[in-house]
Amino acid sequence: MTVVQAEADARQTPPKRRDTDTPGEHWGNSNLFTQTMALTNRSIRPYLQVGVVIVTFVEPLVMLLMFAGVLKTLGDVPGMSGDMEYIDNLAPAIMIITAVAAGAQAGNGLINDLRNDVITRFHTLPIHRFSVLLARSFADAARSLYQLIAVAVLAALIFGFAPPGGFLGVIGAILMSALVGWSMSWIFIMMAALLRNGDVLRMITTLLTFPLLFASNAFVPPESMPTGLRVIAEGNPISYANDAVRSMVAGSASVSELLTTVAVCLALVCVCAPISKRSFRVM
Template sequence: MTVIDAETPPRPTSRTGVSVSEEWGGSSLLTQTLALTGRSVRPYLQPGVLIVTFIEPLVMLLMFGGVLRALGDTVAPQGSELSYIAGLAPAIMIITSVAAGAQAGNGLINDLRNDVITRFHTMPISRFGVLLARSLADAARSLYQLIAVAVLAALIFGFAPPGGVPGVVGSILLALFVGWSMSWIFIALAAVLRNGDVLRMITTLCTFPLLFASNAFVDPESMPVWLRVVAEANPISYANDAMRGMVAGQTSVTELLTTVGVSCVLVAVCAPIANRSFRVL
């Protein structure tokens, strides 16, 4: 009996003479992150969503600017020459940015429920890129709201701080970075818990004390002793002081570095936890 060996068909090659499978190494983490970020941002660009996203900072400005105006100078630090709105606008920026960052966890939960994450796990893409894109998408939404806060504060309340445009831009960027770093807390919680109802309760439990037990609306000197200690140790208070310094044209390097340092520590701690938990979903 004669045995005939079937010849293996030649592997397709490119013009360089290298096989196509060997030449193609997949897209980079940057390319994947940009594509996934665009996917996550696309729902935010719908007209209805844009309008609601714009209304949120408008409502906060009108509510806090009107109801809390009676607090007057207690919003700004003692000895500061900032007007009421100049001290209030940075606080609202922080609230807006942290609230947008908290939505990153809910976005990941929604992708889990829709089996989008299951599809991602079957594709040759970076798992960390999926999480990074989720955080960047909500940061992009936050940037839109932060700009809206500054513009609306100027149009409605005459927001014209001594620091001028550079001070306002700097405060927006700092608030954006703080909110982005906070988003990793909720992304990590979403990856670990995988339960939207529990995540929403924890989000409310964390964000409200963090934002209101600070110097955002009241000078800590007027608080009870125990609450003053909490407010003075609260990272959000340092962020508020740093942003108020920027809009006043008197940036404090210590407060700025403290805010950036704490934000970097949050990312360094929470991002690996989120990535490890996300890999075993």
């Protein structure tokens, strides 16, 4: 075969297609589930850096040391359960606080992706846009999950956290707290999709989370509060979440109480997720 013939055959034979030649083909052949898992893996990677992991575990440790040490005398406040130690009442509340705080970061993560033009790139790919929001919520839920495990382990090692509900009660409390945090994350994802302003979102997040977390029955029972604050605490949804998680670690959870908490969480997602999806389309 001559050189001329070889060059002619090369021109007639099309080159083999490689994955790098069509970057969108892989996404186009996938479904919502696989796309969500791939994007979740992408969003989790920054949380696996050594510095981030250390800070992630230090946060619940600081809360445990601060509240369990400084506020230990609150175990004698009227209305506080006398059947359990104060740490057994406090640890479930810190689980809820940790999960909600992690959920609040979902909106900031979406804003950061928007600032870095990652969202613009996603819009050019043949993917379900809702998978981006799902991945964002699942990544922060995964981060909160190992924070919640850290809360339980540190509370047991340092303060002797050993509730009547035993190991199964603690596992149930962790999962319920993670569900509460995941459902709350959709509030902040919705606000991020609507506002698209990180500074405004952070101010709203602070104004929203502090009253929810501290004007509740997390640290003291509502019976010991002033009348106005007691009314707020009794109507606070975080108080109901605290009651559900505490009943699990106490081994006294009722099916109706747990189903109500799960139903409220799912209802919150059903309200916020469609609004987030609609707003995300026009980003």
